[in-house]
Amino acid sequence: MGKRWTLFLGTSARCAIEQQYDRGFFAVVADGMPDVDPETAMAIALSMSEGAEMSPALAAKAVAALRGVKISVLRDLAWHGMRKHHPQVTPDLVDDIIDDIGDDRFGTVIREALQATQPTPEAADAAKPEVGDAAKPGKPARAPRNKKPTGRR
Numbered sequence: 720m721g722k723r724w725t726l727f728l729g730t731s732a733r734c735a736i737e738q739q740y741d742r743g744f745f746a747v748v749a750d751g752m753p754d755v756d757p758e759t760a761m762a763i764a765l766s767m768s769e770g771a772e773m774s775p776a777l778a779a780k781a782v783a784a785l786r787g788v789k790i791s792v793l794r795d796l797a798w799h800g801m802r803k804h805h806p807q808v809t810p811d812l813v814d815d816i817i818d819d820i821g822d823d824r825f826g827t828v829i830r831e832a833l834q835a836t837q838p839t840p841e842a843a844d845a846a847k848p849e850v851g852d853a854a855k856p857g858k859p860a861r862a863p864r865n866k867k868p869t870g871r872r
Contacts, residue, residue: 724816725804728832732799739795748833751792754784760830793829800832 733744740747752760759780762773773781798813817825 724801724808726797726800726828726832727803728796728800728836729803731803732796733836735799735802736796739799744836747792748796751789751796752784752787754787756784759784793825796829796832797825 736747737744740750742750759777762771762777762781794810794813794817797817798808798810801808801813820828
């Protein structure tokens with residue numbers, strides 16, 4: 720195809736997925752890859768992107784996990800992730816793009832897009848309350864009140 724495409728699973732794409740499937744975004748992702756645990760996913764990703772070899776046991780586990788992957792869900796993730804920058808894109812066009820770039824490259828693109836939806840360690844740390852913060856969980860910390868002198872002692 721020779722065209723450059725942008726796939727970003729931002730808020731609008733994730734909301735569109737939730738509306739389409741009537742489930743939470745991460746539940747849809749988990750349903751799309753039901754048998755892929757983190758260790759297997761990493762091994763598959765390294766094998767696909769870097770040609771890393773897997774042990775026979777891990778390779779068998781990867782093959783079994785990949786049998787449960789729902790390509791239609793991954794295609795829908797790509798479709799919704801592309802619509803913001805390419806409003807003309809359709810599921811059929813996404814199918815053509817996947818066929819053009821190949822399953823290995825498509826797997827890498829989807830993996831990277833999904834990883835981008837996860838908070839970075841820095842962002843997760845920024846969301847944590849400061850040490851010594853007296854606020855109860857779920858409640859914002861109150862600013863100290865300025866006390867005015869009343870003239871009484």
